[in-house]
Amino acid sequence: MSASAGPPPTDRPPPLLRFGVEEEFLLTGPRSRVTVPAAEAVVSDAARTLGPRAQHEFLATQVEGCTRPVATAAELRAELADTRGALLSAAERAGCRLTATGTPVLPSRHPLTVTPKPRYLRLADRIDGVADQVGAELCGCHVHLGDLTLRQALALSARMRGWLPLFQAFCANSPFCEGADRGTASVRPERYARWPTFGPAPVLDEPGYRTALDRLVADGVILDRRMLYWYARPSEHLPTLEVRIADSCAELDTILLLAVLLRALAHTLLDPRIRIRPLPDVPLRLAHRRAASAGLDARLPDPLTGALRPVRQLLPDLVEFTAPALLRTRELGLVRQLTARLLTTSAPSSPATAASPPSSTTSPAAPRPPHPPPPPRTDPAPSCSCVVRGPSGIRGPMLLLRPPGVYPAQGDTALLLDVLGREPLRPGARCLDIGTGCGALALAAARRGCRVTAVDLSRLSLATAWLNAHLHRLPLRVRHGDLTTPDPAPTDPATPGPATRDSSASASGPGARYRYDLVLSNPPYVPSPRPGPPPSGPARAWDAGPDGRLLLDRLCRRVPPLLAPGGVLLLVQSSLARPDATVRQLRAAGLRTSVAARRLQGFGPVMTARAPWFERVGLIEPGVRTEELVVIRGVRD
Incomplete structure (x- = not known):
């Protein structure tokens, strides 16, 4: 101007x-x-x-x-x-x-x-x-x-x-x-x-x-x-x-x-x-x-x-x-x-930070379904919600419930949603959402006609994704287990129908039983002084070891065998967690890999608080308070 x-x-x-x-x-x-x-x-x-x-x-x-x-x-x-x-x-x-x-x-x-x-x-x-x-x-x-x-x-x-x-x-x-x-x-x-x-x-x-x-x-x-x-x-x-x-x-x-x-x-x-x-x-x-x-x-x-x-x-x-x-x-x-x-x-009111209720206000939630999955006991802080605006190819905004303790749909989710909106998908394509959080990616894929299985280690996240699917009348199967635990049920894991849940996933999962046309993941990728993953708490949704690759490396090893021929992996991460290493590992696993989208954004509260440590270990230059989000696309030929 x-x-x-x-x-x-x-x-x-x-x-x-x-x-x-x-x-x-x-x-x-x-x-x-x-x-x-x-x-x-x-x-x-x-x-x-x-x-x-x-x-x-x-x-x-x-x-x-x-x-x-x-x-x-x-x-x-x-x-x-x-x-x-x-x-x-x-x-x-x-x-x-x-x-x-x-x-x-x-x-x-x-x-x-x-x-x-x-x-x-x-x-x-x-x-x-x-x-x-x-x-x-x-x-x-x-x-x-x-x-x-x-x-x-x-x-x-x-x-x-x-x-x-x-x-x-x-x-x-x-x-x-x-x-x-x-x-x-x-x-x-x-x-x-x-x-x-x-x-x-x-x-x-x-x-x-x-x-x-x-x-x-x-x-x-x-x-x-x-x-x-x-x-x-x-x-x-x-x-x-x-x-x-x-x-x-x-x-x-x-x-x-x-x-x-x-x-x-x-x-x-x-x-x-x-x-x-x-x-x-x-x-x-x-x-x-x-x-x-x-x-x-x-x-x-x-x-x-x-x-x-x-x-x-x-x-x-x-x-x-x-x-x-x-x-x-x-x-x-x-x-x-x-x-x-x-x-x-990509939304007018981002999800509120559940850990600090005085700085946020709860947003509306949906009526309780007749038989919801029983969530674990949580802090009685008010629940929140967010509105996720549909990218190209995905109709309209979605109201998503997001209680305290569940990772909200933020800038990284929005960027991955934009890429998902451009991805050609056939009706009935099998989709796996790894680390579903509130279910934003899973429900966006379901709106595209995919048969979706959502996996998460957090039972509260699964209960939230299930409830969001029920609210929007979308078919979704939720699975509790390891980030790459596929569905071991004897039936098709993504059969259309009411939102369903299954808490019997094994730790290893029969990776060879099902092949997916699409795998989505917004995994933890924030570098942390902690050598391993947090044992509990909200930081499990973002902390990923000193180099930010604790989960990314596992995904690079374990996702390629889950893809059907022509299947696509869409994964989002920060530039601080070395996207080049992700591209290199996925190519070594046989995937045709490229960077599908990039977006520069300012640090949020977690990254800002950790910025002095990032500077000390050389992850960012002094005074830098921005990161680049990167969506990586891998295709199994």
């Missing part, structure tokens, strides 16, 4: 703004995952810690948490974590779960209960049936920027309009609405559009704003001056501009990126030297529809040129456009890292 020259420079840049966040969440049953009207108990409990920052929302199935206004990204992260932690704990004590999603995933119990407060009851009467529509439980994330006068807030709102579809796109988190897959990244705007005044804010000066609000109230369009639902509005009770564009999201880092980038954009646009291209109302509304429909995969007008460009290009360009402002607040490095991580996951 580039900006044209403006008026002569002023003596000094605009003053630094503070910022704060309001997050709305749903309350759901611990087993049914259907919304429950428990807000009174949750808000009363959380208020002991948060005070008035724990708030009621319009419906009794919703709560809101507000941060204090702060000056730095570090302070905002701490505020978000504390607020979420207090609400999570209060929800647990009330016998429910806190859920971060723009719309309810499963069918709610109608009629919905309106919060019994006078203003909310008058509001429900004013909007009539909209209060109980399908998908009425709408949850968003609102960012306050201040301190600003009314004149400044209106001017900033007008200059910021063209950028808001981009923010909407990367925060989209409501593809499901009361049991229906709507085929969009965010259905919340379509549901919210039935409320008066929802949509882009008009361009108004201070007198025009006051006149417009007086007319809306006098005509009965809105109940009071607080009933404005523009994407950006001057707050009626705070000296701020409130940006209301984002869906509620479980991933704290996505919300942090939203808030930090919005403030940087505000700092940039408050500078009179920056000229912008106004986006007319009709193309602006079309851009918002595109953002809601496709999320990160949308093409939106560049606010500075008007040309249609992919969101995945516009977002890094926005970071560079606001780089001077981010340097001023010492947040440029953080924003670049968060942006790289977001774009590698």
